[in-house]
Amino acid sequence: MKSSIRPSWDAYFMALAKLVASRSTCLSRPTGCVIVKDKQIISTGYNGSMPGVAHCSEEGRCYRRSIQAPDAGKYDFCRSIHAEANAVALASKKGLDLEGSVVYATLFPCFVCTKLLVRAGVKEIIFEKGYESVDKNRDQHWKEALESTGVKVRPFKIESEDIQFMLNFLQGDTSERRIK
Numbered sequence: 001m002k003s004s005i006r007p008s009w010d011a012y013f014m015a016l017a018k019l020v021a022s023r024s025t026c027l028s029r030p031t032g033c034v035i036v037k038d039k040q041i042i043s044t045g046y047n048g049s050m051p052g053v054a055h056c057s058e059e060g061r062c063y064r065r066s067i068q069a070p071d072a073g074k075y076d077f078c079r080s081i082h083a084e085a086n087a088v089a090l091a092s093k094k095g096l097d098l099e100g101s102v103v104y105a106t107l108f109p110c111f112v113c114t115k116l117l118v119r120a121g122v123k124e125i126i127f128e129k130g131y132e133s134v135d136k137n138r139d140q141h142w143k144e145a146l147e148s149t150g151v152k153v154r155p156f157k158i159e160s161e162d163i164q165f166m167l168n169f170l171q172g173d174t175s176e177r178r179i180k
Contacts, residue, residue, distance in 0.1 A: 009141070010038060012102040013104040014128060018045045018158075021106050026080045027062045029107060035091060035122070039111035043094070045086030062153040065168035071134050075112065084113035088120050090093040098122060104156075107131060111142040117151075124152040 007015065013034050021032030025048035035043045049055045056062050056079065069077035081089070084105060091098055099121030103109075108131040109117060117125060125146075133139055146153060 003167070007162040007165060010104075010126060010156050011158045011166075013157050014103075014126065014156055015105075015162070015166055016041070016044070017128070018100070020046050021074055022046075024048055024083070025057040027056045027060075031083040031107045033087045033104065033106070035087050035098060035101050036102045037098070040144075042096050042098065043087045043091035045081075045083045045088070045090060047083045047086070048125065050081060053079055064096040075110070076157050080108060082113045083107075084109045084117055084170040087116075088116055090121075101124065111145070114142060114146055118146070118149050122151060124154070126154055126156045128155070128157060130155070133147075150164070 013036055017032040017034045019032065020034060021030045024030035024032065024046040029047070032048045033045045034041060040105050054063075062080050064074055064077040067077060084103065086105075088098065090160075101121065102124045103117055103122050104126050106128045108127040109125065110131065131139060131142075145175065
């Protein structure tokens with residue numbers, strides 16, 4: 001590994017989205033989101049319950065599954081606010097403009113979050129994993145609707161070399177003197 005090589009911006013921001021997901025309290029699909037504008041982080045979000053509501057991770061069970069909510073209405077019963085919605089809400093709370101921003105998400109946003117991101121002015125959505133719901137027709141509808149908005153969408157996986165490079169920073173003392 002060459003010390004002069006560093007991760008690309010995409011690898012950097014996706015790695016941060018993955019770290020943000022580590023705060024998730026969802027037992028099913030921990031998800032993280034980083035919203036970036038001009039290569040600066042505007043907001044982050046992870047999926048978890050509303051303030052004051054029990055987290056599934058604290059209870060040790062997925063609430064929606066424990067009440068056997070059907071897949072068709074699962075969001076009507078899920079306690080979690082999605083990562084993207086949390087990131088947009090935090091930006092709004094702080095008065096930050098998302099027009100022209102880029103989203104890095106560990107999971108392709110659901111259609112509700114996609115609509116929210118498009119309305120907020122996001123110009124590109126970069127995701128690690130496709131949503132892959134049980135309703136393929138709904139997934140296709142989301143894809144087609146998003147294509148008509150002009151928002152760019154692309155998958156992105158962090159390369160193993162970048163992961164190793166970043167792991168070297170996470171393990172041990174990051175700022176240990178390297179040149180004596």
